[in-house]
Amino acid sequence: MNFKIAVLAGDGIGPEISVQGVDVMTAVCEKFAHQVSYKYALCGADAIDKVGDPFPEETYQICKEADAVLFSAVGDPKFDNNPTAKVRPEQGLLAMRKRLGLFANIRPVQTFKCLLHKSPLRAELVEGADFLCIRELTGGMYFGEKYQDNDKAYDTNMYTRPEIERILRVGFEYAMKRRKHLTVVDKANVLASSRLWRQIAQEMAPKYPEVTTDYMYVDNAAMRMIQEPTFFDVMVTENTFGDILTDEGSCISGSMGLLPSASTGESTPVFEPIHGSWPQAKGLNIANPLAQILSVAMLFEYFDLKAEGALIREAVDASLDACVRTPEIQVEGGAKCGTKEVGQWIVEYIKKK
Ligand SMILES: NC(=O)c1ccc[n+]([C@@H]2O[C@H](COP(=O)([O-])OP(=O)(O)OC[C@H]3O[C@@H](n4cnc5c(N)ncnc54)[C@H](O)[C@@H]3O)[C@@H](O)[C@H]2O)c1
Numbered sequence: 368m369n370f371k372i373a374v375l376a377g378d379g380i381g382p383e384i385s386v387q388g389v390d391v392m393t394a395v396c397e398k399f400a401h402q403v404s405y406k407y408a409l410c411g412a413d414a415i416d417k418v419g420d421p422f423p424e425e426t427y428q429i430c431k432e433a434d435a436v437l438f439s440a441v442g443d444p445k446f447d448n449n450p451t452a453k454v455r456p457e458q459g460l461l462a463m464r465k466r467l468g469l470f471a472n473i474r475p476v477q478t479f480k481c482l483l484h485k486s487p488l489r490a491e492l493v494e495g496a497d498f499l500c501i502r503e504l505t506g507g508m509y510f511g512e513k514y515q516d517n518d519k520a521y522d523t524n525m526y527t528r529p530e531i532e533r534i535l536r537v538g539f540e541y542a543m544k545r546r547k548h549l550t551v552v553d554k555a556n557v558l559a560s561s562r563l564w565r566q567i568a569q570e571m572a573p574k575y576p577e578v579t580t581d582y583m584y585v586d587n588a589a590m591r592m593i594q595e596p597t598f599f600d601v602m603v604t605e606n607t608f609g610d611i612l613t614d615e616g617s618c619i620s621g622s623m624g625l626l627p628s629a630s631t632g633e634s635t636p637v638f639e640p641i642h643g644s645w646p647q648a649k650g651l652n653i654a655n656p657l658a659q660i661l662s663v664a665m666l667f668e669y670f671d672l673k674a675e676g677a678l679i680r681e682a683v684d685a686s687l688d689a690c691v692r693t694p695e696i697q698v699e700g701g702a703k704c705g706t707k708e709v710g711q712w713i714v715e716y717i718k719k720k
């Protein structure tokens with residue numbers, strides 16, 4: 368392959384983890400004789416500060432022309448603490464997803480054997496948990512009509528049939544490739560939008576007779592995820608619910624810094640950690656780069672380059688086993704490692720293989 372990669376590092380810990388993702392990408396490309404070139408582009412608060420737009424047109428063009436985007440994180444306290452700011456870093460991320468038509472966000476929730484005790488849940492409970500959350504990414508409340516004044520505000524949770532059908536199809540197809548169990552997560556007992564989701568899912572289910580399809584209210588799903596995470600194989604849900612449930616999912620793995628994702632759809636796919644810019648950790652070399660690095664593994668797998676993805680996963684497992692870990696998942700008495708040390712250990716492992 369001759370990869371053209373757009374790199375959007377963003378804000379907070381974004382630039383630090385981005386470097387590690389790029390270095391891993393380069394190392395794997397060298398190993399497997401792929402060509403790779405990078406174009407760096409502005410987004411988020413950084414882009415607002417520099418050009419006044421969280422997703423400048425130039426960034427869009429760079430993404431559009433790339434084979435894939437390696438995205439890190441956006442967000443800054445100066446906007447988080449100013450609820451009336453009209454231009455916000457997160458709008459850049461949403462604009463990227465919308466303009467690239469990335470309606471399907473694949474968020475795997477997995478456990479690592481040596482990290483089972485790092486979960487706030489009992490190790491025996493999370494052991495073996497391995498599911499995908501398919502999160503709809505370009506619809507719902509995030510993109511529906513909004514209004515805000517000093518006395519009233521609303522967001523509209525709107526979904527159309529084609530939007531629902533295409534994301535459910537992704538859910539059924541992933542279920543077919545996995546353990547053939549799809550859980551449709553909704554709030555159909557209250558929300559009209561959820562009732563349409565459930566109606567369409569019921570229409571589609573007979574086309575996938577091998578898949579066991581069940582329906583679960585989101586409040587129950589939030590409980591079941593920590594009560595019996597091994598219950599799930601593939602869950603499919605709307606934008607807002609998927610956002611919330613996957614942060615919860617990171618507690619199954621043991622850290623927010625472990626969950627990668629792939630945002631796919633009509634145009635250039637984006638590979639991005641599920642976590643944010645963790646501004647408090649900016650520049651401290653403590654952010655876990657594994658969510659970013661595993662996003663690179665998902666990038667290769669998206670292009671059906673399985674050995675490349677597998678090598679990254681092997682290197683990540685080896686780093687964890689060797690206790691080359693960032694502080695939040697380090698063992699007592701373990702070596703002091705940071706973002707760079709973990710990333711570069713993985714790069715060296717790949718080079719030596
Ligand atoms: N995709 C994105 O760019 C994205 C996602 C979520 C939040 N945000 C933005 O990030 C900013 C901070 O939001 P937040 O504090 O709610 O969420 P966050 O994900 O940035 O941080 C929440 C907590 O998760 C942990 N964490 C996050 N990343 C980690 C990593 N790489 N390694 C280890 N631990 C990690 C930390 O304990 C942190 O306190 C806000 O501006 C928010 O809008 C952006």
Ligand SMILES: CC(C)[C@H](C(=O)O)[C@@H](O)C(=O)O
Binds near residue numbers: 610642
């Ligand atoms: C920053 C925010 C817009 C974003 C989302 O809600 O989609 C983030 O939380 C995520 O999970 O990627």
Ligand SMILES: [Mg+2]
Binds near residue numbers: 610611
């Ligand atoms: Mg989120």
